[in-house]
Amino acid sequence: MNTASADEPRWLSDEEQRTWRAYMHATTLLEDHLDRQLQRDAGMPHIYYGLLVQLDEAPHRRLRMTELAMHAKITRSRLSHAVARLEGNGWVRREDCPSDKRGQFAVLTDEGREELRRTAPGHVAAVRQAFFDRLTPEQHKALGEAMRLIAEGLEPEGAGADLPWLR
Amino acid sequence: MNTASADEPRWLSDEEQRTWRAYMHATTLLEDHLDRQLQRDAGMPHIYYGLLVQLDEAPHRRLRMTELAMHAKITRSRLSHAVARLEGNGWVRREDCPSDKRGQFAVLTDEGREELRRTAPGHVAAVRQAFFDRLTPEQHKALGEAMRLIAEGLEPEGAGADLPWLR
Numbered sequence: 001m002n003t004a005s006a007d008e009p010r011w012l013s014d015e016e017q018r019t020w021r022a023y024m025h026a027t028t029l030l031e032d033h034l035d036r037q038l039q040r041d042a043g044m045p046h047i048y049y050g051l052l053v054q055l056d057e058a059p060h061r062r063l064r065m066t067e068l069a070m071h072a073k074i075t076r077s078r079l080s081h082a083v084a085r086l087e088g089n090g091w092v093r094r095e096d097c098p099s100d101k102r103g104q105f106a107v108l109t110d111e112g113r114e115e116l117r118r119t120a121p122g123h124v125a126a127v128r129q130a131f132f133d134r135l136t137p138e139q140h141k142a143l144g145e146a147m148r149l150i151a152e153g154l155e156p157e158g159a160g161a162d163l164p165w166l167r
Numbered sequence: 168m169n170t171a172s173a174d175e176p177r178w179l180s181d182e183e184q185r186t187w188r189a190y191m192h193a194t195t196l197l198e199d200h201l202d203r204q205l206q207r208d209a210g211m212p213h214i215y216y217g218l219l220v221q222l223d224e225a226p227h228r229r230l231r232m233t234e235l236a237m238h239a240k241i242t243r244s245r246l247s248h249a250v251a252r253l254e255g256n257g258w259v260r261r262e263d264c265p266s267d268k269r270g271q272f273a274v275l276t277d278e279g280r281e282e283l284r285r286t287a288p289g290h291v292a293a294v295r296q297a298f299f300d301r302l303t304p305e306q307h308k309a310l311g312e313a314m315r316l317i318a319e320g321l322e323p324e325g326a327g328a329d330l331p332w333l334r
Contacts, residue, residue, distance in 0.1 A: 009288035010295055019311030020294060024217070026314040027194045028240040029321040032331050050191070073195040121176035127187065128177055134316045142309035144186030147193040149301045154196040164199050 030130055037126040042119045044089075047072065048082055049123060052091060052116045055108035062107040064097065069165035076165060091115050197297055204293040209286045211256075214239065215249055216290060219258060219283045222275035229274040231264065236332035243332060258282055 012020060034046040042049070054071045055061050063071070069079040083106050086092040091112030097103030108116075132140060155163060179187060201213040209216070221238045222228050230238070236246040250273050253259040258279030264270035275283075299307060322330065 009291055011291060012294070012299075015311075016299060016307065019307050019314070020298070022311050022314035022318055023298075025240055026318040026321070027198075029318055029331075031194075032240070033321055036329060073192055073199070124176055124178060127179070130321055131187070131190075131317060132179075132183060134320045135313055139309065139313045139316075140183065140186050142306065143313045144182075144189050146302055146306045146310045147186070147189035149306075150298060151189055151193040151196055153301045154193070154200055154297055162200075162203060164196075
């Protein structure tokens with residue numbers, strides 16, 4: 001008799017278990033590795049570096065705080081904390097939004113841009129060495145595609161999703 | 168004249184850039200998603216759940232603190248903090264190691280095992296829905312292989328590596 005039912009948890013197979021653990025190990029180790037590299041080189045964690053990059057690529061090197069949180073996939077409270085630290089370093093400044101009393105922009109300063117220029121070569125070398133250089137071009141492509149599918153699933157179109165920057 | 172030199176940073180190509188951003192987006196969103204699910208369901212972040220699983224699978228449901236940090240790929244200080252919280256919930260207890268005055272074990276309690284039983288179906292459903300169900304079996308396989316290669320590169324055999332649990 002088959003006792004499985006629709007309510008029975010669909011436990012992971014041994015192979016799925018191995019895939020999931022490899023994913024957890026790689027992502028945990030890589031984030032630690034990149035944090036260490038950037039802390040050593042620039043005294044900032046990886047997440048802060050990503051914020052500077054986002055601002056550098058934005059028109060006039062500025063983004064609304066809510067847009068910046070959305071690009072970085074983090075909560076607004078985590079972003080506020082990060083921007084306060086980056087402001088303390090002189091790399092970012094905040095500007096009020098003239099059309100919206102409650103809105104604020106984050107702007108990359110010249111010092112912030114200079115810091116990014118100085119730091120980028122070491123960071124890209126670390127990403128290459130730990131990530132791209134370990135994989136064949138076919139593996140990059142497959143990994144990129146899988147990651148896009150997972151990200152899209154977690155960020156559905158339309159309202160109502162529990163996304164960090166909407167909290 | 169070709170001005171490229173060995174010192175020139177090997178910047179990411181547009182396709183590598185897209186792969187890297189998809190990786191960052193997927194990993195950031197997924198960790199947030201699993202944290203939210205476990206916080207709602209059990210009042211603990213994803214990392215704590217992983218510690219309970221490790222202990223549940225260990226002989227006599229106990230591991231040295233240093234082994235547990237190594238399995239979870241985290242620093243001993245982060246582990247101490249987590250175990251103190253889990254101890255507060257009655258899910259883990261610490262025991263001194265009789266053969267090593269400075270060593271300590273973490274042990275999963277009956278309450279901790281019960282909590283894990285209660286929480287596992289919801290967690291595995293979230294992992295399936297956000298990760299495995301988004302991908303074909305070929306994509307699982309490719310992703311698992313890529314993640315294993317990245318994890319191995321960051322955890323080299325032999326001494327001297329800057330690994331979280333050795334700090």
